[in-house]
Amino acid sequence: MERIPILKMGDYLLVSIQVDMHDRLAMALQDDLTSRIVSAHAKGVLIDISALDMVDSFIGRMLGDIAAVSRVLDAETVVVGMRPAVAITLVELGLSLPGVCTALDIERGIALLRTRMYARGHDDAGSA
Amino acid sequence: MPVLLSDQRQIQASEDVVGVRQAVRRLAVELGFNLVDQTKIVTAASELARNTLQYGGGGTVRLESLQEGARRGLRLVFEDRGPGIPNIEVAMKDGYTTGGGLGLGLSGAKRLSNDFAIYSRPGEGTRVTIVRWR
Numbered sequence: 001m002e003r004i005p006i007l008k009m010g011d012y013l014l015v016s017i018q019v020d021m022h023d024r025l026a027m028a029l030q031d032d033l034t035s036r037i038v039s040a041h042a043k044g045v046l047i048d049i050s051a052l053d054m055v056d057s058f059i060g061r062m063l064g065d066i067a068a069v070s071r072v073l074d075a076e077t078v079v080v081g082m083r084p085a086v087a088i089t090l091v092e093l094g095l096s097l098p099g100v101c102t103a104l105d106i107e108r109g110i111a112l113l114r115t116r117m118y119a120r121g122h123d124d125a126g127s128a
Numbered sequence: 129m130p131v132l133l134s135d136q137r138q139i140q141a142s143e144d145v146v147g148v149r150q151a152v153r154r155l156a157v158e159l160g161f162n163l164v165d166q167t168k169i170v171t172a173a174s175e176l177a178r179n180t181l182q183y184g185g186g187g188t189v190r191l192e193s194l195q196e197g198a199r200r201g202l203r204l205v206f207e208d209r210g211p212g213i214p215n216i217e218v219a220m221k222d223g224y225t226t227g228g229g230l231g232l233g234l235s236g237a238k239r240l241s242n243d244f245a246i247y248s249r250p251g252e253g254t255r256v257t258i259v260r261w262r
């Protein structure tokens with residue numbers, strides 16, 4: 001079955017969604033990511049959605065669920081690269097992604113993860 | 129109102145929802161919609177296609193390119209022969225769901241469209257029509 005790849009980069013996991021996901025693929029990504037956070041002892045997750053030309057309520061919910069689950073597993077999630085047209089549409093749809101941290105690009109996303117890890121008292125913050 | 133082009137697609141699996149999004153995007157680009165309007169109609173189509181699949185047990189969507197005077201539009205008609213919606217007023221509320229979703233499908237699709245119509249009878253099915261004008 002097709003899968004979205006998850007890359008490990010120091011303490012972080014990096015996911016770049018490059019395909020138009022059907023719902024089962026989105027669910028599989030959520031499951032895979034949850035397992036990898038635990039097995040890789042990840043402290044942060046970066047999800048790059050710059051290639052997505054649309055985020056509907058299902059994908060929006062997936063992003064929110066990933067952020068919530070990762071937080072319970074002592075990891076922070078940052079969603080990066082949302083296109084302006086996607087952001088406008090999401091808000092009009094009625095989704096403001098509560099609980100999901102966002103950053104404009106990967107670099108700012110990593111900076112945000114470091115800040116948040118530092119705030120949570122991980123002494124290894126910044127080692128990635 | 130003249131319909132310039134009409135295309136019907138099946139919605140029977142979650143991959144078909146992706147196919148509907150892509151077909152709507154292609155047509156919106158052809159009609160000269162700007163990027164935000166393309167994104168809005170594609171997102172509305174995704175919500176409604178998922179509803180057709182999840183609540184209607186599958187169905188069809190008809191994509192129509194419209195011309196009314198100087199303006200062009202894109203009309204999408206989603207139809208299923210599922211259980212229907214007993215109370216449309218309640219189903220249109222933000223956050224109402226019977227399927228474990230966020231309950232934004234119908235209300236969100238309405239906000240993302242210029243025209244919205246829904247017809248449903250319990251036991252017969254549901255038809256949702258949206259139009260976005262350029």
